[in-house]
Amino acid sequence: MLRGVTTHGDTTGATVSIPVRVRDLLPQDLPACTWSGSATHLRHVERELARAAAGEVDYLAVCTPVGVPVAIGGVDYQVSEDAGTLWQLAVLPALQSSGLGTLLVRAAEGRIRDRGLHRAELAVEEDNPRARALYERLGYVAYGREPDAWDEEGPDGSVRRHETMCVLMGKSL
Template sequence: MAEVVVPLTVRDLTEEDLPACGWYGTATALAYVAEAIERARRGEVDYLAVCPPSGLPVAVGGADYTKPPGAATIWQLSVQPAMQSCGIGTILVRALEQRIRARGLRWAELGVDDNNSRPRALYERLGYVVSGTEIGSWDQQAADGSVARYETQITLLRKELTYVD
């Protein structure tokens, strides 16, 4: 089997990208992404897209600089399902870490739903270590349009960002 290598670029996600991000989730989920893009304009967050030559996002995620003090929270990470396990999540996390470093911060934090162990394995491979737990909850929209409150245990992970990574 031949291996195909496709060059990827990382750039800021824009409102114009939203129609191409239907794979991200429901309309409610995309509304959170649109809000993050607005927050990026205000400098509160960085919100990035990983794109192949088509320019269409195949992964998105952000770094929130408003909490906790002295660190940034990496959040809303998602890779298009058909593109998972191709190293794209690693590219996205490393690009976010570079943005965090560029702001002079030494720590990155993130939380992972204990019901979804796959991302946690990626974060641990990238050097994140467990720093605590918390209860997380958010509204989730079902395919039929109904909305339900989802509650779960979140494992918090933290990484000190060195300048040689």
């Protein structure tokens, strides 16, 4: 259940609660996930769904009662033989700080345990303190740093390289 969502700019202080559920992300969900990244990103997610069908990853969606994804993210089992690696975690911006990220991470951890693994790992960009604070609240501990890079598509279709430094974090399950 998603609780305590207050619309930004709402002066009435109204709170809306809606039930949500976690399920596998499906290819037909991708048009509703444009909030999670560029067209290039969504093509990458589509390729990851093929890996999910092969059992190499889990790709989850937190969905509203009508099935619309409001948070998505994956667990890769090929990065480390001893852990599931959480990646591409995203929450619809208007619903951030409402508990959806926590729900998504906990569901991913459950999938990792279901595979018989006892450790979850992730990388968070150093310039994303809100996400890092969430992971720390959920028990993740920093154990290193490493650079990461990927191509991003701009609104005009141009592609630029995004380079960043990430904090590596892990948690025993």
